[in-house]
Amino acid sequence: MLISDNIYYCKNCKKVVPSIEDLLFVEDGSNLSFCSEACIEKFYSPLIDYFAGKIEKKRKDLNIVDEAALEALENPTFVDRVLHKPDEIWRLENDLKEEIFTFISKVNHNGEDIHLMALCFVFNHTPSFVLALTATSNDYFVQDFQVGEEVESLEDYHREIEDNSILDPEDFELIELKKSKLLAEMMTHRKEFDIPFEDFSLYMDYLRPTIETYDELYEFKDEDGDEAFAYFKAFEKSGVSFFYIALCTRIEKGEQSLIVPIISFPTIDGDLSNSYKAGKLIDGNKLAH
Structure with a gap:
């Protein structure tokens, strides 16, 4: 073979x-x-x-x-x-x-x-x-x-x-597989002028407000055919405007439906941000591309 x-x-x-x-x-x-x-x-x-x-x-x-x-x-x-x-x-x-x-x-x-x-x-x-x-x-x-x-x-x-955690080992394995794919894709498309990867930890506090008070929310199917979501919110840090993006998946656990973040990251690259605005805009006013 x-x-x-x-x-x-x-x-x-x-x-x-x-x-x-x-x-x-x-x-x-x-x-x-x-x-x-x-x-x-x-x-x-x-x-x-x-x-x-x-x-x-x-x-x-x-x-x-x-x-x-x-x-x-x-x-x-x-x-x-x-x-x-x-x-x-x-x-x-x-x-x-x-x-x-x-x-x-x-x-x-x-x-x-x-x-x-x-x-x-x-x-x-x-x-x-x-x-x-x-x-x-x-x-x-x-x-x-x-x-x-x-x-x-x-x-x-x-x-x-x-x-x-109410997630089981199979759920964590699924999340890790999706994270690897999405992270590799994101790193491939990032441009040299964008926020350095090693600085991502400085933006950790932006995940929660991005999901809770997003500007835009898109629903799409990931490459595994699973339901996925992309949350976008604009921020300003040290006088520099940027987007924070959270890519999530839905996991059903009995009667509970969980939206679980897979990867999240900041970017000043409008092209990178727009590349994740796929599928259906299900909430929020569409930001200018």
């Missing part, structure tokens, strides 16, 4: 592998998979560079570029502690439901209390890939890592999500 359902490939080098067991995963709830550690590092290198730049700038602002606490990063016991027995765990999620976890541990190094901080992806309740690792004795610097929501443990957090 020339092709089959069981085709797996590395999302970085595109190498085809014979089995899903030959792939490596680093993020819970994501189908991004890789054939080797080298491909993982290459794929995420822009994100690593981004956080390295942010940390460097903050250190310069606080005048702690060469602080002695950085020597603690050479101690494997300290590093193992922050990754596997942290004192604090913080979770930050963007509108695409992508998660980054911050692990923080307090240790005594050369008679001084310092903190180690690690930004990580998590897979199967454990840190799977470290995006940034640093140490400091500066409390203000530590506070920059204490963002999002604090969770007691990774196991308890994921158990709480499962217990509180």
